[in-house]
Amino acid sequence: MPARAYWQGQIRLALVSIPVEIYSATKSGATVSFRQIHEPSGKRIHYEKVVDGIGPVDPDEIMKGFEYEKGEYVLLDEKEIEGVKLESKKTLELTQFVDVHEVDAIYYDKPYYVVPADDLAEEAFVVLREALRKTRKVGLGQLALRGREYVVSLKPCGRGLVLETLRYADEVNKAASYFRDIGDAKPDEDLLDLATSLIEKKSGKFDASDFHDRYVDALRDLIARKRKSKSGKVSLDTDDDRPAKGGSNVIDLMAALRKSLDKPGAATPAKKAASRKPAATKAAAKPTAKKPAPRARKSA
Numbered sequence: 001m002p003a004r005a006y007w008q009g010q011i012r013l014a015l016v017s018i019p020v021e022i023y024s025a026t027k028s029g030a031t032v033s034f035r036q037i038h039e040p041s042g043k044r045i046h047y048e049k050v051v052d053g054i055g056p057v058d059p060d061e062i063m064k065g066f067e068y069e070k071g072e073y074v075l076l077d078e079k080e081i082e083g084v085k086l087e088s089k090k091t092l093e094l095t096q097f098v099d100v101h102e103v104d105a106i107y108y109d110k111p112y113y114v115v116p117a118d119d120l121a122e123e124a125f126v127v128l129r130e131a132l133r134k135t136r137k138v139g140l141g142q143l144a145l146r147g148r149e150y151v152v153s154l155k156p157c158g159r160g161l162v163l164e165t166l167r168y169a170d171e172v173n174k175a176a177s178y179f180r181d182i183g184d185a186k187p188d189e190d191l192l193d194l195a196t197s198l199i200e201k202k203s204g205k206f207d208a209s210d211f212h213d214r215y216v217d218a219l220r221d222l223i224a225r226k227r228k229s230k231s232g233k234v235s236l237d238t239d240d241d242r243p244a245k246g247g248s249n250v251i252d253l254m255a256a257l258r259k260s261l262d263k264p265g266a267a268t269p270a271k272k273a274a275s276r277k278p279a280a281t282k283a284a285a286k287p288t289a290k291k292p293a294p295r296a297r298k299s300a
Contacts (some may be wrong), residue, residue, distance in 0.1 A: 019117035114161040194257035
């Protein structure tokens with residue numbers, strides 16, 4: 001467990017307060033970062049904070065300002081911002097409980113692990129965790145993090161709890177404005193059956209370790225080849241797998257789905273066994289003996 005918690009406070013449920021600590025549940029991936037370089041000199045480009053008519057300024061002279069009119073600002077320093085009184089800075093009060101499926105996935109933002117702060121808090125922590133698990137509910141409340149107040153959800157995760165920050169309603173674009181041009185036509189039943197069969201064939205249990213960032217791998221390979229290249233140039237694969245736009249690239253959907261099903265899939269052994277035909281019964285196992293053909297009579 002990390003030495004320092006991301007947030008320390010208490011979860012409040014009615015008159016019960018549970019001291020907890022939260023830790024970030026995610027970390028940055030193995031991305032390839034780039035610097036901006038001045039090509040003629042090969043040196044790195046730096047950025048300076050400057051004021052019009054003054055030039056570069058000392059970081060200690062920089063404050064945060066809110067523009068209430070064009071060119072007019074209210075200045076605030078960090079102590080004034082930190083001094084804003086907000087109970088949710090130290091307390092997460094669970095004010096509502098909803099079914100797990102009622103919170104649309106589009107509202108979830110960032111996850112955090114929640115653990116009891118000490119041994120004394122563990123009993124109440126476990127009771128809350130198991131009560132949420134038994135009722136299949138998600139606890140909702142508000143919590144101040146990263147300089148703003150979030151709506152958060154709380155649900156069981158193994159031996160602990162996972163807290164997830166949620167987006168506010170005005171932060172999510174309405175889906176109807178994007179989906180309104182999609183027709184209401186029902187799909188062809190045969191096409192639907194083929195697509196369903198294809199999904200079932202490729203179904204399995206989720207394992208995050210099965211996936212990795214292929215773009216990062218390709219970038220690293222490109223960098224390695226450029227380092228080894230004497231000329232500093234490497235050949236690039238310009239093949240584009242994207243289908244061309246327009247009606248000239250129309251394909252037979254039925255044929256494509258059938259072809260996809262015919263390909264060797266990743267069906268599980270259980271599914272393969274289920275797809276085998278049952279063995280024939282003993283009564284039908286023995287074929288009937290063929291009678292010898294009658295001899296042809298000699299012609300007169």
